[in-house]
Amino acid sequence: MRRSSKKSSSSSAAAVPTKAVSKEIERIDQLFFTYADSSSSMIDPEGIETLCSHLEVPHTDVRILMLAWKMGCEKQGYFTLDEWRTGMKALRADSISKLKKAFPELVQEVTRSSNFHDFYPYAFRYCLTEDKKKCIEIPVACELLNLVLSLQFRPQVEKLINYLKHQNEYKVINMDQWMGFLRFCNEINFPSLDNYDADQAWPLILDNFVEWLRANEN
Numbered sequence: 001m002r003r004s005s006k007k008s009s010s011s012s013a014a015a016v017p018t019k020a021v022s023k024e025i026e027r028i029d030q031l032f033f034t035y036a037d038s039s040s041s042m043i044d045p046e047g048i049e050t051l052c053s054h055l056e057v058p059h060t061d062v063r064i065l066m067l068a069w070k071m072g073c074e075k076q077g078y079f080t081l082d083e084w085r086t087g088m089k090a091l092r093a094d095s096i097s098k099l100k101k102a103f104p105e106l107v108q109e110v111t112r113s114s115n116f117h118d119f120y121p122y123a124f125r126y127c128l129t130e131d132k133k134k135c136i137e138i139p140v141a142c143e144l145l146n147l148v149l150s151l152q153f154r155p156q157v158e159k160l161i162n163y164l165k166h167q168n169e170y171k172v173i174n175m176d177q178w179m180g181f182l183r184f185c186n187e188i189n190f191p192s193l194d195n196y197d198a199d200q201a202w203p204l205i206l207d208n209f210v211e212w213l214r215a216n217e218n
Contacts, residue, residue, distance in 0.1 A: 025085065027094035032084045043079040054096050062147045063103050066110045069122050076126050111152075117182075123148050124178045135172035138164050145181065153185040163209050170205060177203045184209075191217075 035047035043051065052059040071087030073079055091106065093099040110119050123144055127136050136144070142161045150157045160181060164170070180203040188196050193214070198207045 024094050025089075028085055028088045029081065031088070031094060031096070032079075032081055036081075041081065043084070045077040048077060048079070055100055060143075060147070062151075063107065065123055065126065065147065066106050066119070068126060069110065069119050070106060073126065076129055120148060120182050121175065121179060124175055135174045136178075137172055138170060141173040141178070149182070149185060153190075156185045156190050159191075159213060160209060163212050167208070167212070169208065173205075177205050180206050 032043065035043045035051045037044045037047060048064070049059050052061070052064060057063060067087060068079070070090060071079060071083040073083050088094060088099070091099065091102040093102045109115055124136065127140055127144060128134070142164055145157050145161055164173075184202070184206055191213075193210055196202075196210050198210070
């Protein structure tokens with residue numbers, strides 16, 4: 001009889017955290033369906049705008065892109081229930097107030113070097129709005145650069161956006177060029193450009209950018 005009593009009490013103890021976890025998931029799900037479209041069972045662009053208004057941030061705020069990264073969202077402007085659960089559980093957020101409080105920690109997490117090197121290409125892929133699409137248009141690239149890089153590298157990003165808007169050779173940006181922008185910001189002395197070597201296999205667009213910078217400087 002003693003053995004059965006011990007087993008019963010330990011089972012009860014184990015059930016407590018399980019019950020708490022299930023309650024948390026229930027609240028996370030309830031929050032999801034506050035914003036989800038009833039026909040698609042996803043949070044669509046309209047739902048995201050409502051979510052942003054409740055979070056008191058613009059839908060173009062970089063923190064919304066960071067949130068999508070944390071959820072592992074695959075399609076721009078849409079959150080599935082599984083993605084939502086992944087992100088909210090990781091952020092320990094089952095209410096709007098908790099999600100607001102989680103933003104500073106999320107920003108710190110994303111801006112850590114190892115995570116940023118995952119977030120930066122994710123931001124590019126997230127903006128590929130069609131299947132099999134491999135490039136983003138110049139205006140989109142300019143907006144995205146301003147969103148994800150300007151906090152760390154504002155002088156470089158301002159010049160790069162200015163160049164992209166005024167050049168006529170490129171209509172779209174591919175992933176190799178996108179990653180080249182980050183490498184440029186990390187490695188090249190700016191504004192002197194004294195360590196830029198065109199022989200180091202930079203994307204051609206960056207060779208052209210550097211030529212443009214030097215020509216405008218002179």
